[in-house]
Amino acid sequence: MVNNIDTVNENIIWECLYDVEDPELPISIVDLGIVNQVAIVRDETVNNGSKVFVDITPTFTGCPAWKEIEKRVIENVSLIENVTEVQVRLNYSTEWTLEKISLKGKAKLNEFGVAMSKIWRGKEIVRCPRCKATNVSRENEFGPTLCKMIYYCNDCREPFEALKSLL
Ligand SMILES: [Zn+2]
CATH class of the missing domain: 2.20.25 (N-terminal domain of TfIIb)
Incomplete structure (x- = not known):
């Protein structure tokens, strides 16, 4: 069976983002709660290709980790089959707070x-x-x-x- 609607599955992208560790805290950027949303847009120029947009709200203004996070996200998500382009967008429409860290993330930070x-x-x-x-x-x-x-x-x-x- 061929699924010709979505060439890239959003769950796979989230799994991939789960493997991206924050440069300053030893937890995943997903557990850290900084990934707002993932958007997948078909890349008409490439057969089965899709562009992926990842919206991230930075933890604290002035945190120098941002560039490194962007690099890690692009490196990881680019490995997914049929992903032709990855863009990380800064999202300031919501504010990040400590409450956005998942319980698992908090427990892991405590361990560290x-x-x-x-x-x-x-x-x-x-x-x-x-x-x-x-x-x-x-x-x-x-x-x-x-x-x-x-x-x-x-x-x-x-x-x-x-x-x-x-x-
Ligand atoms: Zn003590």
């Missing part, structure tokens, strides 16, 4: 020692990813990148990184 900062009743709450204590101090506002802050756990006496909440 990265905490989430949360604003709760107007107060910032950060839990140590190792011992879960909230008895922590902020060491450095900027951390290794603009997206991360360095904290120090007063209970287990280890430093850790936390992602900044913009809410």
Whole structure:
């Protein structure tokens, strides 16, 4: 049976995007929640060809990871059969927040020692990813990148990184 309507399956593209890891966080860009949508448009110039557009909302303005994400997405999605062109489009119509990270992504970040900062009743709450204590101090506002802050756990006496909440 020949399916001559869709030459590229959207699920395959999502699976492929799932293999793209964020350059700054050890999780997939899909778990990170930055991929908004995928569009497939037939490429009339090539038999069975399709162009793929991937819309991405960057995590934090000023994060230098953007170019690397674009490169990785193009490299990966271009490997799919019948994909003739891949374009990554910046999408600012929605805002990325920590809440967009999937539960799986949050658990994985925690395993890697990265905490989430949360604003709760107007107060910032950060839990140590190792011992879960909230008895922590902020060491450095900027951390290794603009997206991360360095904290120090007063209970287990280890430093850790936390992602900044913009809410
Ligand atoms: Zn701790």
